[in-house]
Amino acid sequence: MESMGSHREIVDASLAIIPLCPLVGAMVAYIVGQKQKDLAGWIATAASTLAFLFVVKNFFALGTNQVLLDKSFVWLSVGNFSIDFAFQFDHLTAVMCLVVTGIGSLIHLYSVGYMAHDESRPRFFAYLNLFLFSMLLLVLGANLLVLFVGWEGVGLCSYLLIGFWHKNIAFAGAGRKAFVVNRIGDAAFLLAMFLIIMNYGSLDFMALSRVMPGETSEGLATLISVLLFIGATGKSAQIPLFVWLPDAMAGPTPVSALIHAATMVTAGVYLMARLNFLFEMAPLAMLVVCMVAGLTALVAATIALVQNDIKKVLAYSTVSQLGFMFLAAGAGAYWVAIFHLVTHAFFKACLFLGSGSVIHACHHEQDMRHMGGLQRVMPFTAATYWISTLAIAGIFPFAGYFSKHHILSALEHAGAHNPQLFPWGVPLSYIATFAAILTAFYVTRSAAMTFLGSYRGHAHPHESPWQMVVPLVVLAGLALVGGVFLEGALSLQHYLGHAIPVGDVHHGESMASFSFLLNALLHSWPGFLGVGLALFLYTQAKEIPGKIARAFGPFTQVLANKYYVDELYGAIIVRPLEGMARFLWKGADQAVIDGSVNGTAAVVEISGELIRTTSTGQLRHYGFFMFVGTLFIIFFYMAL
Amino acid sequence: MSTSSYLTISIILFSIGTIGFVVRRNAIVVFMCVELMLNAVNLAFVAFARHHGSLEGEAAVFFVMVVAAAEAAVGLAIIIAVFRNHRSIETSDADHLRL
Numbered sequence: 001m002e003s004m005g006s007h008r009e010i011v012d013a014s015l016a017i018i019p020l021c022p023l024v025g026a027m028v029a030y031i032v033g034q035k036q037k038d039l040a041g042w043i044a045t046a047a048s049t050l051a052f053l054f055v056v057k058n059f060f061a062l063g064t065n066q067v068l069l070d071k072s073f074v075w076l077s078v079g080n081f082s083i084d085f086a087f088q089f090d091h092l093t094a095v096m097c098l099v100v101t102g103i104g105s106l107i108h109l110y111s112v113g114y115m116a117h118d119e120s121r122p123r124f125f126a127y128l129n130l131f132l133f134s135m136l137l138l139v140l141g142a143n144l145l146v147l148f149v150g151w152e153g154v155g156l157c158s159y160l161l162i163g164f165w166h167k168n169i170a171f172a173g174a175g176r177k178a179f180v181v182n183r184i185g186d187a188a189f190l191l192a193m194f195l196i197i198m199n200y201g202s203l204d205f206m207a208l209s210r211v212m213p214g215e216t217s218e219g220l221a222t223l224i225s226v227l228l229f230i231g232a233t234g235k236s237a238q239i240p241l242f243v244w245l246p247d248a249m250a251g252p253t254p255v256s257a258l259i260h261a262a263t264m265v266t267a268g269v270y271l272m273a274r275l276n277f278l279f280e281m282a283p284l285a286m287l288v289v290c291m292v293a294g295l296t297a298l299v300a301a302t303i304a305l306v307q308n309d310i311k312k313v314l315a316y317s318t319v320s321q322l323g324f325m326f327l328a329a330g331a332g333a334y335w336v337a338i339f340h341l342v343t344h345a346f347f348k349a350c351l352f353l354g355s356g357s358v359i360h361a362c363h364h365e366q367d368m369r370h371m372g373g374l375q376r377v378m379p380f381t382a383a384t385y386w387i388s389t390l391a392i393a394g395i396f397p398f399a400g401y402f403s404k405h406h407i408l409s410a411l412e413h414a415g416a417h418n419p420q421l422f423p424w425g426v427p428l429s430y431i432a433t434f435a436a437i438l439t440a441f442y443v444t445r446s447a448a449m450t451f452l453g454s455y456r457g458h459a460h461p462h463e464s465p466w467q468m469v470v471p472l473v474v475l476a477g478l479a480l481v482g483g484v485f486l487e488g489a490l491s492l493q494h495y496l497g498h499a500i501p502v503g504d505v506h507h508g509e510s511m512a513s514f515s516f517l518l519n520a521l522l523h524s525w526p527g528f529l530g531v532g533l534a535l536f537l538y539t540q541a542k543e544i545p546g547k548i549a550r551a552f553g554p555f556t557q558v559l560a561n562k563y564y565v566d567e568l569y570g571a572i573i574v575r576p577l578e579g580m581a582r583f584l585w586k587g588a589d590q591a592v593i594d595g596s597v598n599g600t601a602a603v604v605e606i607s608g609e610l611i612r613t614t615s616t617g618q619l620r621h622y623g624f625f626m627f628v629g630t631l632f633i634i635f636f637y638m639a640l
Numbered sequence: 641m642s643t644s645s646y647l648t649i650s651i652i653l654f655s656i657g658t659i660g661f662v663v664r665r666n667a668i669v670v671f672m673c674v675e676l677m678l679n680a681v682n683l684a685f686v687a688f689a690r691h692h693g694s695l696e697g698e699a700a701v702f703f704v705m706v707v708a709a710a711e712a713a714v715g716l717a718i719i720i721a722v723f724r725n726h727r728s729i730e731t732s733d734a735d736h737l738r739l
Contacts (some may be wrong), residue, residue, distance in 0.1 A: 292707075615738060616735070616738065617734075617735025617736075617737065617738030618731070618732055618735060619670065619731040620661065620662045620663070620665070620670075620731060620732075621734075621735070623662055624662045624663045625656075627658055627662070
C-alpha cells in the first residue's frame with residue numbers, strides 16, 4: 001500500500017493558537033467568574049468560538065495534498081530519541097477540529113442557558129473549556145505522545161464533569177467509575193506506545209507512516225493494533241469497557257452532549273483513522289475490531305429498547321452508534337467512520353441537548369413515563385428532537401442516512417478489502433441493519449413518550465431560553481442537511497482522500513435524479529420500519545408494548561438490567577479487588593506496618609518507664625553508679 | 641619509703657572519699673570528699689613520678705590542683721545558690737530536675 005505521508009507537502013503554520021484559546025478561556029472564565037458568575041459562560045463561549053474561527057481559517061488555508069505543521073518546541077530528547085511538542089493539521093484533523101470547536105461552541109452557548117442558576121458555573125465553564133483544549137490537543141497532535149496528553153486530558157475533564165455535582169455521592173461514584181475504566185484502556189494504549197518506540201524509535205505520525213509499512217511483521221502489527229484498540233474501547237465505550245458511559249449521564253446534560261456523545265467518545269475512531277497504515281497491516285486485528293463493534297452495536301441497541309430514563313436511552317444509543325463507527329473503521333472504510341462520526345455528532349448532540357431542554361423544563365425529571373405531550377409547550381425542542389430522530393434512524397435525506405448507508409455497503413464489500421473479513425462482512429452488515437432498525441425504534445419511542453400523548457408529570461413545562469433554543473435549531477439544521485452537504489457539496493470521501501486512504505471515489509449519479517431518490521428512499525427501509533413500528537406501538541396500540549414485555553418476561557428483565565454486566569464485573573473484578581484492598585488495609589497496613597511503627601514506640605515507652613526508676617535525682621546514687629561503672633570498665637580492660 | 645606505701649595511703653584516701661560521696665548528704669561534706677579523692681589521685685601521681693624518676697606525673701598534679709581550685713569556686717557558688725533556694729544544703733533535697 002502506498003504510504004500517505006510521502007508525497008504530501010509540509011507547510012509551516014502556527015497552530016498552537018487553536019488549543020491555546022480555550023486554555024486561556026478556562027483560566028479567565030474561572031478567575032473572572034469568582035466575581036461575575038454570569039460572565040464566565042460568555043467568556044468560555046467566546047474562547048470556544050475564537051478557536052472555531054482559527055480552525056476555519058486553517059481549513060481554508062489548507063491546500064490539496066498539503067499538511068500544516070507547527071513544531072512548537074522539542075519536548076523531550078533522550079539520546080537519539082526525541083519528541084517534539086508538534087501540531088499537525090491535515091484534512092482529517094480539519095474535519096475533527098471543525099466538529100469539536102463548532103459543536104463545542106454551540107454547546108457552550110446552550111450551557112449558558114442550562115447552567116444559568118447553578119452556583120458553581122464558573123467551575124463548570126472552566127472545565128468545559130479545559131475539555132475543549134484537551135480534545136484539540138488530541139486531534140491536532142502530530143505524534144502519539146501529544147495525542148496521549150489530550151487523550152488523558154479529556155479523560156480527566158470527563159471525570160471532573162461527570163462528578164460536577166459532587167455532593168451527590170452516586171454522581172461522584174459515576175465519575176470515578178469512568179476514570180478507572182478508562183485507565184484500563186489507557187494502560188493498553190501505553191503498552192502499544194512502548195512497543196512502537198522500541199521498534200521504530202519514533203512516535204511521529206508522518207514518520208511512522210513512512211517507516212512502518214516496510215518493516216513490520218504481521219504479528220507485531222496485530223499486537224500493537226489490538227492494544228491500541230483496547231485503549232479505544234475504553235475511551236469510546238465498546239465492549240468490554242462500555243460500562244462507564246451510561247453512568248456518565250450523571251453529569252450535566254450539555255456535558256453528555258459534548259463529551260459523551262459528540263466528541264470525546266469518538267477519539268478511538270479518530271485514532272484508528274489516524275493510524276490506518278498500522279491497522280491495514282493487521283487484518284486479524286481488523287476482524288477483532290469488527291466483531292467487538294458489531295456486538296456492541298447490537299447489545300447496546302437492545303438495552304436502549306427498555307430504558308425509561310431519557311438520557312439512558314441516548315447513552316446506550318451512543319454506545320451502539322460508536323459500534324457502527326468501529327464497524328466501518330474495522331472494515332477499512334475509515335472515511336465512512338469519520339462521516340458517521342460527524343453526522344452522529346450533529347444529531348446526537350441535538351438529541352442530548354433536546355433531552356436537556358426537556359429535563360430543564362420538567363424540573364430535573366428524567367423518567368419518560370412522567371413526560372408526554374410536551375410538543376404543545378416546547379415546539380422548538382420537539383421539532384428539533386424529531387428531526388434528529390429521523391436523522392439517527394437513517395431516513396433519506398437526513399444526515400444519518402448517508403453515513404449509515406455507507407457503513408452497510410462498506411461491510412458488504414469488506415471481504416474484498418480484507419480476506420480475514422471475507423466470511424463475516426455480510427453477516428455483520430445484517431447485524432448492523434438489525435441494529436439500525438432497533439435504533440430507529442428506540443429513539444422514536446423516546447420521542448413519542450416525551451412529546452406525544454398527554455402530559456403525565458406534575459411540573460409546569462415551558463420552552464427553554466433562547467441560548468438553548470438557538471443551538472438546537474442550528475444542530476437540527478445540520479442533522480437535516482449535513483448529510484447532503486458532506487456527501488454532495490463537500491464530498492467528504494474525496495476531501496479526506498488527501499489525508500487517509502479512501503478507496504475508489506465514486507462520482508455516481510447526481511443526487512437530483514429520480515432513480516437516486518427512489519433508491520435512497522428504498523434503502524431507508526430500516527429507518528421507516530423502526531420509526532413506523534414505534535409510532536404505532538406508542539401512540540395507537542399503547543397496551544401492546546406492555547404485553548410484549550410480559551410475554552418475554554425473563555428476556556425483558558435481562559435487558560432492563562443491562563445484561564447484568566455491571567453485576568458480573570462487580571462479582572469477578574470489583575469485589576475481589578475490594579476484598580484484596582480490605583486485606584491489605586486490615587492485614588498488611590494496620591497489622592504489620594502500623595503494628596511495627598506503634599510497636600517501636602511502645603518498646604521505647606516501656607523501656608523508658610523502666611529506666612526512669614533509676615533516675616532518682618539523688619546525687620549520691622549517681623555518684624555510686626559512676627563509681628561502679630568506672631570499676632566495671634577498669635576490670636573489663638584488665639581482663640583483656 | 642617505698643612506692644607501695646604511698647599508693648596504699650592513696651587508695652585509703654580515695655576509698656574514704658568515695659564512700660563519703662555516696663553516703664553523706666551534706667553538700668559541703670560531699671564536696672570535701674571529692675577534694676579528698678582528687679588529692680588521693682595527686683598522691684598516686686607523685687608517687688609514680690618518683691618511682692619512675694620522671695616529671696610528667698608531677699606536671700599532671702599541677703593541672704589537677706588548678707582544676708580543683710576552679711571546681712571549688714564553682715562548686716561553692718552552686719552550694720550557696722542551692723542554699724538560698726532551699727534553705728538547706730542536703731543533696732537529697734535538690735532533686736527538682738527529676739521527672
